Amino acid sequence: MNLLLEDVVVAAGDHPLHFNAHFTGPSTGLFGPSGAGKTTLIELVAGLRRPERGRIVLDDVVFCDVARGWHLPPEHRRLGYVPQDGALFPHLSVEGNLRYGARPAARAGQLALSHVCALLGLETLRARPVATLSGGEQQRVAIGRALLAAPRLLLFDEPLTSLDASRKETLLPYLRRVRDALRVPLLYVSHAPAEVQALCDELAVLADGRIAQLGPTTEVFRRPADAAVARIVGVETVHPARLREFVGALAAVQVGPTRLLGLADQLPAGTDEVMVSIRADDVMVVKSATPPPASARNRLPAVVRDITCEGAGRRVELDVGFPLAARLTPQAVAELELAVGSPVYALVKVSAVHLMPGTLPS
C-alpha cells in the first residue's frame, strides 16, 4: 500500500481534523479513542466525504485534490469498504449481496465467488436472507462482498466492535486469512489494542483530530511518541519528570523524589521537561527489606497501595515516590503475600523506562 494524505483538512463537529500521513502498510491500523476522527479518515479515503483542503493519493491514482477541484467518485476508487455494522443490503440474499459489486473473476485475479465463500466459510449461507444471519456471519458476508469487488485497498471500520467477545475470537482468524491469503492492503480502524496487534504491521494513533504517531505497531506500543499517545495505547504509568544528567548512554531523570534511569537515545538534545512511560508488564516486584541484587538498574523501594483484578492478571498499584503500576499473575501475588501496605521493591529495566519529550497533556 502506498496511501498518501497530504494536508487533508475536514470539518467534523466544532474542531477541524487535519491529516498528514503516508501509509505503507501492508496492513495499517488506525487506532484511537472514539471521536478522534478514525471513521472520518476512512470515509475520506472511501470518497464518502469530501475534505475542505488537501490531496489523497493511492499508489498512482489521485482520489482527491481540492486545489484542482478533483474528486474521484467512490465507485471509481475500487476499494472494499466494510462499515462497523456490515451494512448488508437487507432486500438481497447473501448471494445477492456478495454479487452486488463483484467484478469478473479474471480482472479480480482469480478471486471467484466460490473462493471467497470458502475463505470466509459462507458456502452454506449463500441462499439465506441476510436478516437471518448472526452478527459474525453478517460481518463475514460484508467482508466477502468487499473482497469480490477486487479492491486495491480494504477499509475496515471496527468490524468486530458490534460483536461479543466470543464472536470476536471466531472472526479474527478470518480477518488474518483475508490479509495473508489475498494480500490486499488493509486500512483497519479499531480501538482495541489486541486487534491491531494481531492484524496490523503499521499503526497510526489518532488523537485530537490529527495523527499523533505513525510507525510499526510494536514500536508504537513500546515507544509512544508522547504522553497522549502513551495514554491512548494504554501505557499504565505516564508521569512528568525532569532530566538531571546523562550517565554514559543512559539518562537520569527525577520523578518526584525518585531517580530513574532510562535510555538516552530517545531524547532530542536540549530537553529538560520529559515524560516517563512504563508499561505495567515491565515492572517486577520483589519482596525484600533491602535493595535486592538484580541486573535491573532501577531498584525502587515501594509500598503496595492497591491490588485489583484485571482479566486473568492482577494490577498492583505501587508507591515509589510516584504512582507506578505493575501487572502480576495471581500466583505471584499469593506467593509474595502481597497486601495493601506491603513493603516491596520494584525492579524496572533501563530499556523499559521510556522517555518522551514534552509535558503532561492538559
Next chain:
Amino acid sequence: MPDLLRITLFTLGVATLATLLILPGGVALGWLLARRQWRGKVIVETLVALPLVVPPVATGLVLLKLFGRRGPLGVFCERVLGLEIVFTWKAVVLATAVMALPLLVRAARVAFEEVPPRFEQVARTLGAGPWRAFFTITLPLARRGLLAGVVLAFARALGEFGATIMLAGYIPGETITLALDIYHQVQLGHDAAAGGLLAVSVGLAFGALALSEWLLRRKQP
C-alpha cells in the same frame, strides 16, 4: 347502465393518468427533500404542501387563473403546445394531479428518509454509480412507503371534487367524474343514481386499498 360504466372508466383513467403523471416528479422531489440540502427547499416544500391545506376550490381557482385562456400557463399551452386545457378532460387530469401530488411527495420523502444513507454509500464503494445505487438499493428499500404514497395519491385523484369542478366544470361526455356526478345527481334529486355512483366509488376505494395491502404483503423481506 352505460353512463355509469363510462363515468367509472373515465374516473379510473383520469386517476391513473394523473398518478402516472406525478409519479416521476413526485418521487424525485421526495428524494431531493429527503436527501439533499438546497436553496429554496423550504419554498418548494411549502408550495407542494399548499393544496393539502388550502380549500380544493381555491386551488382550482388558482389553476383556473393560471391555465385559463388569458392565464400565463394557459397561453403557453395553447400557443406552444397546442393544448387547450380548461373545461376539457385534460383539466380533470391536471386538477386531480395537483391535488394528489402533496400526498405522493410526502410519502416518498418519508420513505426515502427511512432508508439509511449507509446502504447507498456502501453501494457506491462497491462500484455502483449514483443512478445504479438509487435503482438497486434506495428504491427497493423505499418501495413499501412509495407504494403507500402511490395508492394514497390515486385514491385522492379518484375522489377529487373541488379543484376539478373549478377547472373542468361539469361537461357531459367530457369532464364528468364519479365525484362530480354524485353532486350533480343529488342536486337534481336523483337519489337512486347518486346511490349507484356512491356504491361504485366505495367499491373502487376499497379495491385500491386491498390492492395496496396485497402488494405490500407480497414478498415481504
